[in-house]
Amino acid sequence: MxxxxxxxxxxxxxxxxxxxxxxxxxxxxxxxxxxxxxxxxxxxxxxxxxxxxxxxxxxxxxxxxxxxxxxxxxxINYCSPVLPGHYNKGALTICGCNQADTIFLNQDSRRFCDESVIKDWTLSGNICSQQQHVYTIIDQDFVQKIMDEGVVTRRANYFEPGTPVPEFQQEIDDALTRENPRVFKADTIEDLAKQLGLDPEAAAAEIEKFNGYVDAGKDADFLKDPEYLRKVQTPPFYGFKTMLAFYNTxxxxxxxxxxxxxxxxxxxxxxxxxxxxxxxxxxxxxxxxxxxxxxxxxxxxxxxxxxxxxxxxxxxx
Structure with a gap:
């Protein structure tokens, strides 16, 4: 030419x-x-x-x-929620923010989806992009479960289901030591919500409602598979303020x-x-x-x- x-x-x-x-x-x-x-x-x-x-x-x-x-x-080709400032393929991000058996809250302290959509990059991307912010809330039992049993959601080739991830707690603690503005820890859901900038009463009520669904074995809001229903009840609690990542248009x-x-x-x-x-x-x-x-x-x-x-x-x- x-x-x-x-x-x-x-x-x-x-x-x-x-x-x-x-x-x-x-x-x-x-x-x-x-x-x-x-x-x-x-x-x-x-x-x-x-x-x-x-x-x-x-x-x-x-x-x-x-x-x-x-x-x-x-x-848009979305990938997943990430924590800016942290390795997006590390345990903190993959195990803490990209798992089906966690709970996601938006800026109004409300669940907005069946969290197992995280298994599909496109589906979760399109859902999460409709929120102003997406927060993942976990408890100490979840952290221990990851360290002992591994993840339930496979993200590319980073962590395989059923394989223990003993470094998970250390990565969380390291982030807290650096006072990362997207990683928080508290002894109560209300205190954690305050740190995240959420309404404490609304967040606590949403967690309580979700825990009731776990006891009942049925997610009445989004029909999440009971396999992925896990209570958030054991302190300390951890909160991650994520950002939705994408590769390109x-x-x-x-x-x-x-x-x-x-x-x-x-x-x-x-x-x-x-x-x-x-x-x-x-x-x-x-x-x-x-x-x-x-x-x-x-x-x-x-x-x-x-x-x-x-x-x-x-x-x-």
Whole structure:
């Protein structure tokens, strides 16, 4: 492909004044205004993981300026709740914040889901993204259970169910020693709620109601599997103020089978291609990691291959 090479504001090299241009600048995860406009999720409630902060949406913007259509720009590939400042694959995060047999509260001190949704990154991500804050509450019995028996929820390859995690207590204690603003400990639920910035009476009432569901063997609010119902009753209690992490945006410009960008007349814009996170087409409104983990990486390769192959045949043959 001939033409002039230039750099966009995020130093992505693009080709202009050419017979063909391929937009592949990595989505818009680092652009607050574009992120909130397209996804309707507050940028303050999430944190990008694994990106370089250069995904400014330049390719999407350039495509829209040329009359391109969008394909589900709301789609985000969430990963899990994390604790900023801590290793997101360590025991503190995986065992404390990403387990089905815990209890999640939101900013109103209310449960808002069946906590076992944490097993599915996309499902839990979409649910948690509707909350201002997500807090995990555990007790000392839970900590001991993790150290003796391990986790119930497998998160990638970090901790296997049934394998003891003896370092869990130490990681919690280390975080408390550093006065981490997202890890708290108290002898009562009311005191813990105060530290977390929650309503103490509402939090205590919600925990008491949940414990009643455990005794009854039935979660009357969300029908959580009794296998994952565990009381929160033994002090000290621990609270984690999490942030929902995501890898990148995965909605983008509408493309066809050759990665050609589709315009408002639903016809390909001559010479314009999009790949990777600038190309919407692999996913609908959700990124389904449970079906195809790592699919965004493969999509980047395949869409780029389609674009290059078609452009060579169309404009250079």
């Amino acid at each position: 001939s033409g002039v090479l230039c750099k966009s504001r995020n130093n992505t090299v693009i080709q202009v004044n050419a017979k063909a241009v391929d937009l592949c600048t990595g989505g818009f995860s680092a652009n607050r205004e574009m992120f909130e406009s397209f996804t309707h999720v507050s940028y303050d409630n999430v944190i990008a993981r694994g990106t370089m902060g250069t995904q400014r949406g330049d390719g999407i913007t350039m495509g829209l300026e040329l009359g391109a259509l969008l394909h589900h720009p709301t789609a 995965v909605g983008g410009l509408k493309v066809d089978e050759y990665a050609r960008v589709i315009g408002s007349d639903y016809k390909p814009i001559p010479g314009l291609y999009a790949g990777g996170s600038d190309a919407g087409g692999l996913f609908g409104p959700y990124y389904d990691v449970s079906i195809a983990p790592g699919s965004t990486q493969l999509w980047g390769r395949v869409s780029g291959y389609w674009a290059a192959s078609h452009a060579v045949e169309e404009y250079m043959a």
